[in-house]
Amino acid sequence: MAGLLTPAAAADALAEALRAGLDPETCPPRSALPVPGGGELLLMPAATGAYAGVKIAGVAPGNPALGLPRITGSYLLLDGPTLRPLALLDGAALTTLRTPAVSALALRHLAPAGRPLRLLLFGSGPQAYGHLEAVHALRQLAEVVVVARAGSAAGAAAAEALAAHARGLGVPARPGTAAEVADADLVICCTTSREPLFDGRLIAPGATVVAVGSHEPDAREVDTALVRRAAVYVESRAAALREAGDLLVPEAEGAIGAGHISGTLADLVAGRMPGAGAGSCPQLFKSVGMAWEDLAVAVALFEAAGKGVHGGASAT
Numbered sequence: 001m002a003g004l005l006t007p008a009a010a011a012d013a014l015a016e017a018l019r020a021g022l023d024p025e026t027c028p029p030r031s032a033l034p035v036p037g038g039g040e041l042l043l044m045p046a047a048t049g050a051y052a053g054v055k056i057a058g059v060a061p062g063n064p065a066l067g068l069p070r071i072t073g074s075y076l077l078l079d080g081p082t083l084r085p086l087a088l089l090d091g092a093a094l095t096t097l098r099t100p101a102v103s104a105l106a107l108r109h110l111a112p113a114g115r116p117l118r119l120l121l122f123g124s125g126p127q128a129y130g131h132l133e134a135v136h137a138l139r140q141l142a143e144v145v146v147v148a149r150a151g152s153a154a155g156a157a158a159a160e161a162l163a164a165h166a167r168g169l170g171v172p173a174r175p176g177t178a179a180e181v182a183d184a185d186l187v188i189c190c191t192t193s194r195e196p197l198f199d200g201r202l203i204a205p206g207a208t209v210v211a212v213g214s215h216e217p218d219a220r221e222v223d224t225a226l227v228r229r230a231a232v233y234v235e236s237r238a239a240a241l242r243e244a245g246d247l248l249v250p251e252a253e254g255a256i257g258a259g260h261i262s263g264t265l266a267d268l269v270a271g272r273m274p275g276a277g278a279g280s281c282p283q284l285f286k287s288v289g290m291a292w293e294d295l296a297v298a299v300a301l302f303e304a305a306g307k308g309v310h311g312g313a314s315a316t
Contacts, residue, residue, distance in 0.1 A: 200226025
């Protein structure tokens with residue numbers, strides 16, 4: 001997939017899908033099957049008029065200790081009218097492209113504009129690299145601060161490696177600490193943490209936070225203090241209220257209600273949120289990952305490879 005589609009082009013494909021009328025609220029929910037040994041098998045189908053597809057993803061928390069990727073899987077792309085198989089894609093690589101593209105699309109509308117941004121990035125895995133490159137293509141960066149696992153030599157080395165990668169892109173970068181969110185314009189969370197990564201009271205009113213690391217109702221990367229203060233945007237209200245522990249835990253605590261969500265990605269793309277990114281409070285975009293996004297990006301990859309069979313038809 002390398003070189004076929006940039007995160008910006010993938011974000012364009014997602015925006016085109018939404019403008020064409022795709023409704024994320026009707027997207028089939030993710031199916032999850034526990035696998036003996038602590039893993040999980042995920043099934044994510046989606047369909048439009050021209051195409052259909054399904055991602056089969058494995059989540060194996062023990063894999064990194066074996067030198068293997070935590071996320072595995074495949075994506076099967078089908079012709080919509082006939083359901084004839086068209087392509088088999090690497091599911092992990094697709095996710096590594098799709099998730100930063102979703103974040104980039106949201107950030108087009110939410111990230112502060114008009115000045116170089118100070119980015120604080122939690123995580124040092126493939127999603128952290130993908131998000132760094134997506135944001136670098138979207139906005140000028142004044143500095144990148146990388147926060148990896150505290151107290152771990154491996155975490156420190158991984159943070160420095162990602163910082164070095166950022167410096168290779170021409171951006172000043174260094175490892176840092178969670179308390180530095182207070183000075184950040186943009187905070188991106190790409191971790192497997194099940195507990196909040198930082199004190200949400202430290203986030204500046206004009207800052208934007210993106211959280212992509214979890215899709216479980218009892219796991220979260222941001223705390224109740226931030227959620228209570230923030231204007232909250234999601235891919236889909238239905239998906240967020242099923243899977244976004246970042247929002248569901250504060251709701252269970254009685255700190256917020258289901259109506260606390262300010263808007264969706266579709267609202268942002270359609271221009272229905274004119275005050276988004278205004279800076280009067282923090283902006284929080286919570287992503288859980290959805291099957292329609294995989295399909296839109298898989299179609300864009302397929303057509304970019306010159307294999308489209310629908311005469312250049314839209315991905316959705």
